[in-house]
Amino acid sequence: MRRALLLIFLGFASAAQAQTRWNVSFGIGGGSEIARSRIDTTRERVSGLVLGGEAVATRGKVVARLRYGQGRVTNDTAGRDVAEGEALLGYKARPWLTVWFGPHARTFVVPGQSDRRWLQWSGRVTARGTLFPERVESFVELWQGITGSLNRPAESATGGGAEAGLVLRLARRPVWGRLAYRVEQGRASGGSRRETVEKITLTVGYTPLR
Amino acid sequence: MDPHRLETDRRMTRARSSLALLAALCLLGLAAPHATQAQSAAAVLAQGARAYEDLELDNAAGLLRRALAFRGADALAPRDASRALMYLAATELLREHTDSARAVARRLVLADPRFRPDELVFPPQVLTFYEGVRRATPAVLARAPADTAIRPGAEALTVRLFASTFHDVTATLATEAGRALRTLYAGPIGDSLDVHWNGLDSTGAAPPNGRYSITVTSLDRQRRVVRILRLPLEVTQGRVDTLSHPPPPADSLLLPERQPMGPGLRALAPGALAGVAIVVLPSVVANGEDASAARFVVGGSVTIAGIAAFLSHHPGKAIPANVAKNRAVRDAWRREDALVASRNAERARGMIGIRAGAPVLLTPEAP
Numbered sequence: 001m002r003r004a005l006l007l008i009f010l011g012f013a014s015a016a017q018a019q020t021r022w023n024v025s026f027g028i029g030g031g032s033e034i035a036r037s038r039i040d041t042t043r044e045r046v047s048g049l050v051l052g053g054e055a056v057a058t059r060g061k062v063v064a065r066l067r068y069g070q071g072r073v074t075n076d077t078a079g080r081d082v083a084e085g086e087a088l089l090g091y092k093a094r095p096w097l098t099v100w101f102g103p104h105a106r107t108f109v110v111p112g113q114s115d116r117r118w119l120q121w122s123g124r125v126t127a128r129g130t131l132f133p134e135r136v137e138s139f140v141e142l143w144q145g146i147t148g149s150l151n152r153p154a155e156s157a158t159g160g161g162a163e164a165g166l167v168l169r170l171a172r173r174p175v176w177g178r179l180a181y182r183v184e185q186g187r188a189s190g191g192s193r194r195e196t197v198e199k200i201t202l203t204v205g206y207t208p209l210r
Numbered sequence: 211m212d213p214h215r216l217e218t219d220r221r222m223t224r225a226r227s228s229l230a231l232l233a234a235l236c237l238l239g240l241a242a243p244h245a246t247q248a249q250s251a252a253a254v255l256a257q258g259a260r261a262y263e264d265l266e267l268d269n270a271a272g273l274l275r276r277a278l279a280f281r282g283a284d285a286l287a288p289r290d291a292s293r294a295l296m297y298l299a300a301t302e303l304l305r306e307h308t309d310s311a312r313a314v315a316r317r318l319v320l321a322d323p324r325f326r327p328d329e330l331v332f333p334p335q336v337l338t339f340y341e342g343v344r345r346a347t348p349a350v351l352a353r354a355p356a357d358t359a360i361r362p363g364a365e366a367l368t369v370r371l372f373a374s375t376f377h378d379v380t381a382t383l384a385t386e387a388g389r390a391l392r393t394l395y396a397g398p399i400g401d402s403l404d405v406h407w408n409g410l411d412s413t414g415a416a417p418p419n420g421r422y423s424i425t426v427t428s429l430d431r432q433r434r435v436v437r438i439l440r441l442p443l444e445v446t447q448g449r450v451d452t453l454s455h456p457p458p459p460a461d462s463l464l465l466p467e468r469q470p471m472g473p474g475l476r477a478l479a480p481g482a483l484a485g486v487a488i489v490v491l492p493s494v495v496a497n498g499e500d501a502s503a504a505r506f507v508v509g510g511s512v513t514i515a516g517i518a519a520f521l522s523h524h525p526g527k528a529i530p531a532n533v534a535k536n537r538a539v540r541d542a543w544r545r546e547d548a549l550v551a552s553r554n555a556e557r558a559r560g561m562i563g564i565r566a567g568a569p570v571l572l573t574p575e576a577p
Contacts, residue, residue, distance in 0.1 A: 034502055129480020131519035138484035138512050142491075162491040164484045166512050181488045181508035185496040196496045200504050 021059065027178070028053045029203030035073050035082070035108075038194040046080060048073035050199065063090040063098060081109040088124065100124035100143070106186075106197070118186045118195060120148035120159055128167075135171065140164040143184075150188045159186035178203040251280040255294050262297050267305045274298040292322045299343075300327075300336040315343040320437075320571060323351050323374035348377035348428040350399065352441045354566040359452075361561050362409030362416040369407070369424055369441060369566075373399040378429040381405045386421040394424065409562050416562060419447050435574055442567035452557045456546045459539050465532035474523035481516015485509045 030051040037044045052069025070083040086104030093099055100123065107117040124143035131137060141163040148157040161184025169176045182199040258273030277286060277294050286294060295318035302311035318325060318340075327340050354369040371379070381395040391411040395403070407424065411417050421444055428437035488509035492501030 032504070034504075036499055129483070131477050131481050131515050132522065136515055136519065138480045138516070140484050140487045160495050162487070162495050164488045164491065164512070165508055166481075166484070166515055179508055179511060181505045183492045183495050183501060183505075185499070194498075196499045198492070198496075198502055198505070200508055 023058045023208070025056045025058075025176075025205055025207040026053070027055075027176075027203045027205030029178070029201050029205075030069075030071075031180075031199050031201030033071065033073055033082070033197060033199045035198075036196045038196075040192050044075070044078070046073040046075045046078065048079075048082075050082060050084070052084075054203070054205075061092040063092060063100075064088070065090065065100070065102075067104075078110075083107045083109070090124075090126075096128045098126045098128075100126065106195075114152055117151045118148065118157060118159075119151075120145040120157065120186065122146060122148075122159075122161075131166075135169055137167050138165070139167060139180075145186075148186070150186070150193065153188075153190075153193075155188040155190055155193070157186055157188050159184060161185065172209075174207050174209050176205045176207060178205070250284050251277050251286045252290060254280075255286060255290055255297075258294065259297055262301050265304075267301050270301045271298065271305065274301065288322070292318060292325045295321070296325070296327050296332070296340070299340065300332050303336055303339055311339065312343055315340050316347050319344050319347040319374045320349050320573070323349050324372050345375045347374055347436075348430060349374045349437045349571065350379060350426050350428055350439050352424070352426060352439055352569045354424075354441060357563070357565050359558070359561050359563045360409050363414075364408075366406040366408040367443075367564050369405045371399060371403045371405060371426060371439075373401060373403070373428075376400050377431075378433070379403075379426055380429070381424060381426045383407055383411065384423050384425050386423065388425075390425075391417060391422070409564075416447070417445060419445060421445075438572040438574065439569055440572065441569045444565040444567070446563040446565070453550050453554050455550050456543060459543050463539055464536045465529070467529060467533045467536060469524045469527045469529060471525045474520040474525040477519035477523060478516045481512050481514075481519060485513030485516065488512065 028051075030049060032047065033050045034045065034047040037046075048071055050069045050071030050073075052067060054065065054067040056066075057064045065086070065088045068083075068085040070081070072079060072081050074080070084104070084106040086102065088100040088102035088104070090098045090100040101121075103119060103121050105117060105119045107115050109115050122143045122145045124141055126139060126141040128137050128139045143161050145157070145159040148159065149155070150157045161182065163180055163182040165178060165180030167176060167178045178201070180201050180203070182201065183197070185194065185196045187194050254273055255277040258270050258277055261267075261270035261273055274294050274297050278291065278298070280286060285291070295314055299311045299314040299318060302308075302314055323344075327337055329337060332340075351372040352369050353372070354367065358367060360367055369381075371381070373379075376398060378397065379395070379399050380393065382390045383392045383394055384390050392407075393412075394407055395405050405424070405426075409416055421442065423443060424441045426439040426441070427435055428439075430436045486509075488505050492499070492505065
């Protein structure tokens with residue numbers, strides 16, 4: 001299954017190469033994250049700050065997106081380091097609609113224990129709408145896990161998520177900002193383990209003017 | 211072949227046939243009343259004519275009276291009504307109901323003085339009978355243009371009269387109250403006659419605006435009034451438009467005078483939808499978890515941005531440039547309309563408009 005997905009991913013990548021030159025955008029940001037774990041009847045809520053960066057490369061209708069973030073989430077009794085990332089390849093089916101595919105992963109590092117890593121291959125759809133032309137637009141992104149895994153205990157996993165928010169651009173300036181709310185949930189196949197993450201992020205980015 | 215399958219196929223075929231039959235019956239049921247209505251008067255007349263030709267006279271009389279009894283939109287056309295009356299008069303004559311035949315024939319003469327029965331259809335005795343009634347029933351029919359304009363004294367309105375038989379008539383112009391203003395014609399009429407009115411009364415003056423009539427009185431050999439035809443006229447001084455007025459500017463030529471709602475709503479929708487999505491999606495994506503209230507901050511921000519975008523389009527606000535442009539277009543149309551009106555007034559100076567109504571036939575006493 002993963003091989004097939006990888007082949008599709010590479011197929012998109014080779015199609016992208018056939019296009020014209022790449023246009024790359026960068027962004028850095030941070031946000032407040034709340035993670036809720038549920039293992040059988042045990043519940044745990046941790047929250048904290050996660051900082052990260054992203055790069056979006058566009059070539060014609062093909063888009064590639066890399067995101068990485070890390071931080072620490074805690075509560076009164078415990079704390080964890082968290083690292084998360086995604087690598088997506090997308091296709092702009094319409095000027096306002098992009099379809100994505102690719103993996104994303106989140107790892108929780110608990111001192112004295114082995115890392116707990118969620119990995120999901122997902123399909124996504126992003127819709128954008130203009131509020132003020134070339135200045136402000138809103139977006140909604142939905143994703144659904146196609147296949148995935150949890151490393152400890154070793155189980156297959158699935159999940160889904162959504163992100164929505166606002167993107168602001170300065171007139172004739174290469175700088176942009178984004179305010180977004182993201183919620184996602186991973187579920188282990190046994191049904192005993194569930195991880196829900198909510199995140200509000202503020203990102204500032206740079207897109208070279210053409 | 212499997213016998214069970216064969217049996218099943220047969221049942222299916224029977225069921226399909228029954229359904230098709232049922233559908234056809236339903237369609238017939240729906241169509242039948244319309245078909246009955248559609249054949250009505252003309253069909254009944256045709257049946258009556260066939261019954262007459264088959265000498266089923268009682269049946270023919272009933273059918274023909276039924277055909278003539280239709281009123282309104284279902285009534286017989288004038289030409290068919292004349293045929294029906296002729297068949298009925300012939301039927302009554304052959305049934306030896308001479309008085310009834312004479313009454314029907316007289317009714318036909320008054321309705322259509324120019325009607326002549328077909329010599330190939332009706333026997334000589336019927337033709338002779340109808341000819342006698344026609345000669346004994348002096349009546350005229352008038353035809354005039356429905357709407358016309360003349361220059362009084364120089365031009366004339368022509369009214370054509372058609373007579374049932376040779377007799378004397380007098381044609382007068384009269385007020386609505388019946389006061390005679392001018393005698394237009396007095397003398398015999400044969401088959402037809404043109405009566406002219408030059409727009410002036412007996413004193414040589416044009417009558418004021420109002421309702422008038424041309425009254426044609428039919429006289430018998432003893433100079434008794436046997437029929438009066440009144441053709442109503444409406445006379446209007448100097449209001450005859452010879453040039454058509456320009457149509458008001460079409461909507462396609464006018465610019466919107468107020469900011470439309472559409473662009474504002476198109477800007478509001480993405481913000482409102484994203485705001486609602488932020489509030490609703492946690493319950494869809496993370497079912498069973500209580501989402502934090504912090505999402506309302508983002509959702510509210512997106513919604514407020516959408517509302518700001520909506521308001522930035524100023525929906526409903528007047529657009530002064532478009533208002534001014536539309537005013538210029540309307541003013542140009544008004545100027546053109548006024549110019550046409552003044553030209554029409556200039557051309558219509560000294561002209562009168564005459565509108566003719568439907569003629570009315572009165573019978574003061576039985577001839």
